[in-house]
Amino acid sequence: MESVIGLHFIDVIIVVVYMIGSLLLGLYCTRFVGSAEDFFIAGKALPFWAIGFSIVTSDIGATDFVAVAGAAYKNGVSAANFDWMGSMPAMVIAAFVFVPYFWRSGVFTIPEFLGRRYNTAVQFINGLIWTVVLFFMLAIMQWLSADKLIHTILGWDPYWTLWITALITGIYTFSGGLTAVVFTDVVQLIVMYVGGLGLLALSVWEVGGWSSLREQVLAKGPEFKDHFTLLLPHDTAGPFPWTGIVFGLGLVMAVAYMSGNQVIVQRTLGARSEWDAKGGMLFGGLLKFFIPLMVALPGLCAIVLVPQLGAENADRAVPEMIRLLMPAGLRGLMFAALFAAMMSHISATLNSTSTIFITDIVGQLRNWSGRRPLKEKTALLLGRITTAILIISTALLAEPIGNREQIYVYMQTILSMFQGPVLAILLLGIIWPRATGYGGLAGLVLGVTFCFILRNTPGLFPSEDPFLFVAWWSFVFALIVTIVVSLLTKREPEEKLRGMVWSSVIRDTDAQEALQERIAQ
Amino acid sequence: MSEMFQAMERVFQTMFQTMGEAVESLCMAVFYPILSRIFGPINTALGMLPNWMAGVCGVGLFVSAMIWVALILDPKYVNHGRPHKSIWTDLRLWTVISMTPHVLVYFYFR
Numbered sequence: 170m171e172s173v174i175g176l177h178f179i180d181v182i183i184v185v186v187y188m189i190g191s192l193l194l195g196l197y198c199t200r201f202v203g204s205a206e207d208f209f210i211a212g213k214a215l216p217f218w219a220i221g222f223s224i225v226t227s228d229i230g231a232t233d234f235v236a237v238a239g240a241a242y243k244n245g246v247s248a249a250n251f252d253w254m255g256s257m258p259a260m261v262i263a264a265f266v267f268v269p270y271f272w273r274s275g276v277f278t279i280p281e282f283l284g285r286r287y288n289t290a291v292q293f294i295n296g297l298i299w300t301v302v303l304f305f306m307l308a309i310m311q312w313l314s315a316d317k318l319i320h321t322i323l324g325w326d327p328y329w330t331l332w333i334t335a336l337i338t339g340i341y342t343f344s345g346g347l348t349a350v351v352f353t354d355v356v357q358l359i360v361m362y363v364g365g366l367g368l369l370a371l372s373v374w375e376v377g378g379w380s381s382l383r384e385q386v387l388a389k390g391p392e393f394k395d396h397f398t399l400l401l402p403h404d405t406a407g408p409f410p411w412t413g414i415v416f417g418l419g420l421v422m423a424v425a426y427m428s429g430n431q432v433i434v435q436r437t438l439g440a441r442s443e444w445d446a447k448g449g450m451l452f453g454g455l456l457k458f459f460i461p462l463m464v465a466l467p468g469l470c471a472i473v474l475v476p477q478l479g480a481e482n483a484d485r486a487v488p489e490m491i492r493l494l495m496p497a498g499l500r501g502l503m504f505a506a507l508f509a510a511m512m513s514h515i516s517a518t519l520n521s522t523s524t525i526f527i528t529d530i531v532g533q534l535r536n537w538s539g540r541r542p543l544k545e546k547t548a549l550l551l552g553r554i555t556t557a558i559l560i561i562s563t564a565l566l567a568e569p570i571g572n573r574e575q576i577y578v579y580m581q582t583i584l585s586m587f588q589g590p591v592l593a594i595l596l597l598g599i600i601w602p603r604a605t606g607y608g609g610l611a612g613l614v615l616g617v618t619f620c621f622i623l624r625n626t627p628g629l630f631p632s633e634d635p636f637l638f639v640a641w642w643s644f645v646f647a648l649i650v651t652i653v654v655s656l657l658t659k660r661e662p663e664e665k666l667r668g669m670v671w672s673s674v675i676r677d678t679d680a681q682e683a684l685q686e687r688i689a690q
Numbered sequence: 691m692s693e694m695f696q697a698m699e700r701v702f703q704t705m706f707q708t709m710g711e712a713v714e715s716l717c718m719a720v721f722y723p724i725l726s727r728i729f730g731p732i733n734t735a736l737g738m739l740p741n742w743m744a745g746v747c748g749v750g751l752f753v754s755a756m757i758w759v760a761l762i763l764d765p766k767y768v769n770h771g772r773p774h775k776s777i778w779t780d781l782r783l784w785t786v787i788s789m790t791p792h793v794l795v796y797f798y799f800r
Contacts, residue, residue: 246799254748257792261755261785265763269770399799400744403736411744412736419751444771447781455788622725625710626717629729631737642729 173324174492180501187360187505188337191353191512195341198349205548208346209277209524211439215351220436220449223354225456226361227432227517231314231510234365234464239484241468245396247409248468249461253399254414257454259423264450267428268437270599270671272446277438279431280529286598286669287606289533296529299431302583303522305570307515308563311335312571314511322488323504331567334508338516339560343553347439347524350516357509358456364499364506365463368487371494372470385473396469404631413637421644422585422637425592432521523555585636586624589644590616597651599671608655616647745800752793759785 176184202208215223240248276282280299284292315331341349376382386393395401400411427433427450440446464487471478471486474493478485491503527548535542543551594612597604620643623629630638759768760782772779 249795253792253795254751257789258751258755261759261789264781265759265768269767397799399796400748402741402744403733403739411748415744415747415751419748442771442773444769444773444779444781447768448784451781451784451788455791458788458791622717622721625714626722626725627714628722629725631733 174322174488174500176323176500176504177497179498180504183498183501184505184508187508188333188512191356191509192337192341194356195337195345195349195353198341198345198352201348202344202346202549204545205527205543205552206545207348208549208552209520209528210435211347211351213439214348214441215436215439215445215449216441217445217448217452219351219355220440220445221452221456222358223351223436223513223517224433224449224453225460226354226358226510226513227436228457229361229460229510230310230514231318231507232310234507234510235318235484235487237461237464238468238471238487238490241465242471242478242483242486243480244409245393246399246461246465246469247395247401247414249465250399250409250414250418252457252461254419255423256427256457258419259427260450260454260457262424263427263434264447266599266671267595268434268446268450269443271434271438272440272443274669277435277528278525279429279434280525283595283598284529284533287609289536292529293533296525296533298583298587299525300522300530303432303518303525304559304563307518307522307559308567308570310511310514310518310571311564312567314514315567316571318507318511322491327568331564334512334515335560335564338512338519339557342516342519342560343556346552347435347520350513350520351436351439353516354513357513360502360509361506362459362463364503364509366459367499368467368490368495368503369463371499372467372474372490375494376470376473382470382473386469389472389476393472396472406632410632410637413632413635413641417637417639417641421589421592421640425588425640429588429591429595431525432517435521435524519556519559522559523552526555527552585640586617586620586643589620589640589642590647593644593647594651597648597655601652601655602666602670602672603655603660604651605655605658605661607658608651608653611654612647612651615650616643619643619646742800745796748796749793752789752796756786756789 201212201214204212206212237248237251271279271282274282274285276285278296280292280295283295311331311334312327315334316327319325319330320327341353345352373379373382376385383397386396395405400414401409403410403412437446437449440449467490468483468486471490475486475489478489491500495503527543531551532542590613593616594604594609597612598609620639623635623639623642629635632638765780765782768781769779772781777783
């Protein structure tokens with residue numbers, strides 16, 4: 170099987186025009202940046218539609234296009250659960266529980282919020298973990314996209330791809346901050362939609378329509394009988410049993426991701442009003458509905474059109490469909506869509522990493538050493554310097570880090586172990602005034618320990634990789650521990666909680682004023 | 691640089707592999723007998739649930755989120771900061787509109 174796809178001159182022109190357009194749009198946004206608030210949270214001026222577009226593009230990377238189609242080829246439509254069950258309910262919970270609370274508290278980052286609710290050590294540790302993880306993820310995603318995706322499909326030199334995309338995303342993120350990131354995201358999602366929906370339309374047309382696709386796939390044998398079922402039985406051999414999808418993914422992992430991930434939440438912190446912050450989340454959920462249609466369904470069509478691939482080469486489903494179906498011009502648009510996904514993912518992570526570094530690490534170190542908080546202009550300058558250092562250092566280290574699969578696995582493992590317990594203490598910290606500092610600490614430490622034990626005790630759950638069950642049970646365990654320890658320890662003083670608990674912020678005007686005072690400090 | 695990373699990787703891989711095996715043996719010896727008594731019956735009970743329960747729980751998650759926002763939460767809170775009073779700016783309606791396609795696909799692919 171031929172492995173590299175050739176591009177026509179017109180396709181290359183489309184990709185180049187797209188990249189230059191993104192750069193110019195990002196540079197145009199520089200005129201809106203005059204302070205650290207403008208740089209980190211877009212001066213709190215983002216409308217709901219831009220937030221919605223940006224949340225989706227920040228979430229979808231170029232490798233998702235290929236990996237989700239591959240998963241659909243192997244496991245059927247159940248691969249789409251991560252964008253459906255794993256998004257919308259969590260985005261509604263984020264929109265009406267977490268986002269208004271974060272937005273009203275006027276924070277720049279999630280660790281900053283945890284620092285106000287618990288203490289500055291929690292803020293610093295959380296900020297440090299996020300900075301390290303995001304730094305490695307940034308390097309990994311740059312190399313995976315440049316080498317494993319673009320080089321494998323197009324045969325382009327991975328170093329050129331890496332440095333050109335790093336340079337373009339670095340320049341507009343450096344100059345325009347979150348505003349540039351969000352408005353380039355809007356264009357990038359439109360390009361992704363045009364390319365993705367074009368591939369979907371051609372794929373479904375080629376197999377003879379939806380009914381024909383269904384008949385042909387089901388006729389391939391008993392191993393394909395569940396390819397059109399979203400929620401598979403609890404004891405399925407595959408990785409997505411319905412119990413794990415509904416409880417582990419829908420109620421824990423997705424909520425933790427949508428409410429506790431700085432890259433996602435930062436867009437809503439930059440909203441021009443609380444209504445825009447909530448509306449942006451809901452609009453993003455609606456836009457995300459179409460993502461599996463663009464990335465998973467072509468994978469299903471590939472079962473009929475390129476059956477020779479087999480499960481072991483399932484990740485080649487999208488490239489083969491592009492080669493088979495897309496004429497010159499459309500191919501360029503599809504690759505512009507892949508570059509759009511790659512660049513938006515990089516710029517979003519870059520901006521969030523520099524925000525956390527300046528707010529939670531530099532800010533706290535200055536605070537502890539008794540120095541005054543950074544001035545607006547200094548914070549803006551440091552934010553830009555951090556952005557430049559981050560993109561250059563991650564591009565330099567992309568190959569040695571990205572080529573080591575173990576590092577990627579460790580990063581994912583660390584993140585997944587914290588998700589359930591962190592969500593438990595975050596949720597209780599917001600909705601339950603009785604939750605105490607000791608309760609939160611015990612919930613976090615014992616919850617992560619329990620998660621570690623579950624991950625290292627094989628045979629407890631039916632599926633081979635039971636990460637969905639582990640997330641659910643570690644969340645439940647951390648929730649119980651936090652409640653029990655909180656009830657056994659001394660209640661937090663009223664003063665400390667004023668303006669920091671959801672019910673008081675939502676209903677009590679005095680608490681609202683206290684919150685405003687804290688923001689002003 | 692590359693050689694240094696390779697050497698570090700080998701050291702870490704060996705270290706993590708040895709540690710991983712030791713931790714897994716410890717967990718199997720100490721925790722498996724206790725935890726399997728808890729999760730075994732839960733797995734058996736979940737495995738006995740009919741398949742239609744999956745659809746009910748899946749669709750139920752979407753529908754209950756819609757009901758929570760549209761009927762239970764205070765409308766003033768839901769729409770706080772609303773630019774104007776047009777029905778199109780009502781986030782309760784947005785919630786229902788953005789969740790309905792999801793309910794339909796879970797109903798279709800059941």
